[in-house]
Amino acid sequence: MKKLKNEAELLKKALVIGEKYAINRGYKSFSATNSAKDKVESLYRLLVNDKLIQPLPIDNEDQPNMKHKLALWIAKQLPYRHALLG
Template sequence: MKKLKNEKELVKKAIAAGVKYGEKRGVVEFEATDSATEKVEYIYRLLVHDKVIQPIPEDQVSQLTMRHKLAIWASRLD
């Protein structure tokens, strides 16, 4: 897994877009107290469920790989 040049900013963008996506769909309401870790996992699983992104093999799923996958997704937005 090759790290993206501006991965940190892309993860922030992915979290913002994912929160908006989930709330617009009506499946989740995030609280201000929810951690970024929880948001990353929920958004990743929601996007996989909706077939927006390809799933990572279950034995390779980790916070790092989910963040990377969301960063790639965010880089393709706009």
Template sequence: MSLAIILFSGNVRARVIDIRSVTMKSGKHDAQLLKLAMEIGVGYAKKRGFADFGQGISPKDKVECIYRLLVQDNLIQALPKDKEDGPNMKHKLILWISRQLPAEHELLN
């Protein structure tokens, strides 16, 4: 089964695209936004009573831990099980922190 989206332009012609071909748009500040999301996420985890992440924890594991904590606390919507991978979790964290920042923040421009 192929998933598709029908897009309408101003001249009312429909265009069908395959949803699987749509990729996540990466912003020019994504690395900084992810770093900020991780810092705030670690602080949030500490306030919730979790131990500090030690030096032996990989960045991949930190991303997954923060993602799962935010999902558990209903601060972000969970990804579908078949989409739970590193890049998608990072993208969710970037979206989460982007929504927490004021609209005029330098990383959002």
């Protein structure tokens, strides 16, 4: 897994956009007590379920790989030459 430039910022953006997507799909928003780990896993599973991202192999389904997948997803959604794409 090759780390993306600005991956941490891309992940933050993915969490914000992903939460808005989940709310539009009928899910309630995350509470302040939800950990980032829970948010990452929930959004990853929602996007896989909706076939917006390819699922990871079962043996590679861990937090770093899920975070990377979310960062890749949002990087593909951003317009060309966006500041986060570096």
